[in-house]
Amino acid sequence: MALATFYILDEKHDKPQQQMLETVCSLASQFCQQGMKVFITADSKAQAETIDEQLWQRSPDHFVPHNLIGEGPRGGTQVEIGWPGVRPAGHRNVLINLAEEAAIFAPSFAQVVDFVPCDETLKQQARERYKIYRMAGREMRTLAIEESSVI
Template sequence: MALATFYLLDESDTQPQQSMLDKVCQLSALYSQQGMKVYISANDKPQAEKVDEQLWQLSPDQFVPHNLVGEGPRGGAQVEIGWAGVRPSGHRNVLINLAEEAATFAPSFAQVVDFVPCEEALKQQARERYKIYRMAGRQMRTLAMNEMSDTSSN
C-alpha cells in the first residue's frame, strides 16, 4: 500500500526551516542508500536551490547524487529537486514534498514524505495535503522530526 509520512516540526525549535532541510537531506541520503530514486518538490526555485546547496554540505561519506530538474544526467540523478511547474524526469519511488500544495503527480510515487509547519496557516495547508493523501488511499503515518521512519519495509 502507498504510504504518506508527515513529520511534525517542533514548535520549540528556533530554526524549524533548517531542521526541515536537515531532515530532507537525512531522508534523501537514507532512501538513496537503499537504491530508491527520490524527487524533492520545493515550493519555488529559490527553495530548490537551497535544498541543492544543503545536499552539497553533507560530508563526503554521506554524498547524495542529486541535481535540479533540467540539470545532471538524462533521467536525473538518484535525487532530483524540482519546484512548482516542473516535474520529475523519470520514475521516482519517493516524493519529499516541501511545497504548500499537494503535488498533482503524487499518486505515481510509492511513498510521500511531507511536513507540518508550526505556523497556523501553513499547518492548515498541511492538513489539506493530509486529507488529499488519505482520500487517495494512502496509509498515513505521523512522526516527530527526531523520529525516523522504517524505510526498509516500504
C-alpha cells in the same frame, strides 16, 4: 499499499525551517542508501537551490547524487530537486513534498513524505494535503520530526 508520512516540525526548535531542510537531506540520503529514487518538490526555485547547496555541503562519505531539474544526466540522478510547475525526469519511488499544495503527480509515487509546519496557516495547508493523500487511499503515518530516522 502506498504510504504517506507527515513529520511534525518542533515548535520549540529555534530554527524549524532549517531543521526541516536538514531532515530532507537526511531522508534523501537514507532513501538513496536503500536504492530508491527520490524527487524533492521545494516550495520555490530558491528553496530548491538551497537544498541543492545543502546536499553539496555533506561530507564525501555521505554524498547524495542529486541534481536540480534541467541539470545533470538525462533522466536525472538518484535525487532530483524541483519546484512547483516542474515534474521529475523519470520514475521515482519517493516524493518529498515541501510545497504548500499536494503535487498533482503524487499518485505515481509509492511513498510520499510531507511536513507539518509550526505556522497555523501552513498547518492548515498540511491538513489539506493529508486529506488528499488519505482520500487517495494511502496508508497514513504521522511522526515527530525527531523520528525522521524511522523511514
